[in-house]
Amino acid sequence: MWHRWLKPKKKNITPLAYEFVVSVQTDVGCRRESNEDAGRCVKPHDPELLSNKGVLVMVADGMGGYAAGEVASRLAVDVISRAYYEEKVTAPVALKKAFEQANRAIYEQARKDETLKGMGTTCTALVLQNRSAFAAHVGDSRLYLVRDDAIYQQTEDHSAVREMVKRGLLSVAEAQRHPERNVLVRAMGRHPNVEVVVWEEPLSVCAGDRFLLCSDGLHDLVTDEEMKQAVLDNDPPAACERLIALAKQRGGHDNITVGVVQVQPVGEDAPVNMPKTRQVEVRL
Numbered sequence: 001m002w003h004r005w006l007k008p009k010k011k012n013i014t015p016l017a018y019e020f021v022v023s024v025q026t027d028v029g030c031r032r033e034s035n036e037d038a039g040r041c042v043k044p045h046d047p048e049l050l051s052n053k054g055v056l057v058m059v060a061d062g063m064g065g066y067a068a069g070e071v072a073s074r075l076a077v078d079v080i081s082r083a084y085y086e087e088k089v090t091a092p093v094a095l096k097k098a099f100e101q102a103n104r105a106i107y108e109q110a111r112k113d114e115t116l117k118g119m120g121t122t123c124t125a126l127v128l129q130n131r132s133a134f135a136a137h138v139g140d141s142r143l144y145l146v147r148d149d150a151i152y153q154q155t156e157d158h159s160a161v162r163e164m165v166k167r168g169l170l171s172v173a174e175a176q177r178h179p180e181r182n183v184l185v186r187a188m189g190r191h192p193n194v195e196v197v198v199w200e201e202p203l204s205v206c207a208g209d210r211f212l213l214c215s216d217g218l219h220d221l222v223t224d225e226e227m228k229q230a231v232l233d234n235d236p237p238a239a240c241e242r243l244i245a246l247a248k249q250r251g252g253h254d255n256i257t258v259g260v261v262q263v264q265p266v267g268e269d270a271p272v273n274m275p276k277t278r279q280v281e282v283r284l
């Protein structure tokens with residue numbers, strides 16, 4: 001299935017090239033004993049590979065008994081990071097194939113090992129290649145774009161409550177509080193094949209754009225508006241820390257994983273966040 005979600009406005013500023021400042025952080029949270037989330041950023045050193053395939057950022061949220069969730073989310077990011085760069089096809093097709101390979105690897109592993117039976121994982125991946133971005137996902141780990149002063153959700157959760165919202169059975173607010181809001185209708189590794197949502201066309205990136213990827217441990221507890229503010233007020237590592245701290249202040253009932261990407265023209269220093277009130281030096 002090819003899909004595009006909420007199209008933000010285009011801007012007409014095109015510098016020569018962009019670089020991507022990335023931070024991905026994960027935290028066990030306050031209640032769980034282990035972290036079944038996984039997150040990763042892959043930046044190839046080879047300039048040709050970087051130009052052809054770009055930078056890959058992923059968040060996966062595993063599920064299953066014992067350590068199975070950890071195995072599933074780790075397998076997803078491992079297989080996708082290898083397969084995506086190996087596939088000798090266009091970048092979006094490579095990403096779709098990499099997801100399919102990861103799905104199969106998790107499914108086969110669960111079939112071979114009784115203790116891993118029924119394991120699965122979400123996975124949301126973002127690729128930043130030259131001047132464009134595209135994404136793929138399965139499950140309810142989300143991708144957002146922050147452009148100018150607005151935040152746009154770029155993925156649609158594969159959850160039971162989202163289906164109910166679409167059928168008009170629940171409002172968005174009701175879905176957010178629903179006790180079964182974390183029940184997925186689609187996950188990686190549950191079946192031999194999976195339907196992966198991949199963007200049909202890339203999104204042109206602009207200087208100052210920020211992307212945010214997160215597991216439900218974050219979006220359950222932190223609003224879109226708070227995510228937007230955190231990425232606008234902080235550089236990527238500090239934004240991840242701030243958002244994880246916010247989710248933990250609110251109970252941190254699940255593992256929390258956040259990835260933040262900042263797009264900036266090559267050669268330009270990372271923007272310094274000016275405080276709202278500034279001391280002015282007065283010379284007499």
Ligand SMILES: [Mn+2]
Nearest residue numbers: 061216217254
């Ligand atoms: Mn979770």
